[in-house]
Amino acid sequence: MSDRLVVCTQCGGVNRLPEQRSALEAKCGKCGAKIFDGHPADVGAEIFDKQIARSSVPVLVDVWAPWCGPCRAMAPAYEIAARELEPRVRLIKLNSDNEQQIAAKLGISGIPTMILFADGRERARTSGAMPASAIVRWVREHLPG
Template sequence: MSDHLVVCTHCGGVNRLPEQRSALSGKCGKCGNKLFEGHPADVGGDQFDKQVSRSSVPVLVDVWAPWCGPCQAMAPAYESAARELEPNVRLIKLNSDANQPIAARLGISGIPTMILFENGRERARTSGAMPAGEIVRWVRQHLPA
């Protein structure tokens, strides 16, 4: 059995959780907040990089913008998908307007775009709004069982 590395969305602390311990009840050793709360955290540059590069849990990123109608329409579905996928997948949101250098580095040409990262590498990406069930199916089809 191996430990999981989980990055706190509140303080960025990297936490080591034993595999047999429920990650749903895990708290950050640095700030004390729950590591998984059943909703996606809106992150900025440093937090985004840390989530993707340091977490051993796959990370699903929703790249969005406040003015984007389809992004706003998909937000409740993404929230619902977080409740179903966590703690096996970390769901985060990245505002492309507030984080333009990262959006450019990711090659974002349309939003909403979801990118699935595993072990620091992009595993899959898709653009366009999806309902919650479709988000969950899309993620599961791209991760090994």
């Protein structure tokens, strides 16, 4: 068994979690925040990049904007999906208004858009609001292994 690398959504610290340790109880060694708290964190460019590049846990990104009605409508479903998918998958949110360069780099043409990353690479992408059950099903269909 190998350790998992998980990036803290609060400070960007990279944490090594032994497989046998409960990830739901783990805290960041740098800032003390819970590693997984069942809520997708809204992250900026630096933590987004670290999540994709350094985490050995798959990362699901919801690209959204505050003015987007479907984005706001999907937010509670994304929260529910986080409680079901964590700690196997990290769920984060990226505000496309605040992070326009990253949204452009990702080729975002419509929101909400969810992108699933694993091993530093994009594995799947979908656009449009979904209920929690569809989010969970979509992620599970596209997870490697």
